[in-house]
Amino acid sequence: QVQLVESGGGLGQAGGSLRLSCAASGIIFSINAMGWYRQAPGKQRELVARISSGGSTTYVDSVKGRFTISRDNAKNTLYLQMNSLKPEDTAVYYCNTFPATKLRIWGQGTQVTVSS
16 A cells, blocks of 8 residues: 655754655655645645656745755655754645645654744
8 A cells, every 4th residue: 555654853943954754655656746745733734845756846935945855766765854944844744746636645744843
């Protein structure tokens, strides 16, 4: 079955860094565009960053210059390097295909909390 397992979250300080990982199974990872999504308290889930099967990337304006999405197709793993963290980055972060509607499932996510 399809599984998406996020890890690497935790408590960070403003200006600090975290590296998130997503281990995917049950999909042909290399041919799928992938994305990182986040959901903050009281907010709807939003797409933060995406990466095409060919490696091109797109970011929401609020994280441009701070976050980097990457993929390792040999390991079926997606990464999100988060630098210069801000309190408003606090959210549960999820990985999925892009568009996420292709899979219709979500993993447990990983909590990122950034203190000021």
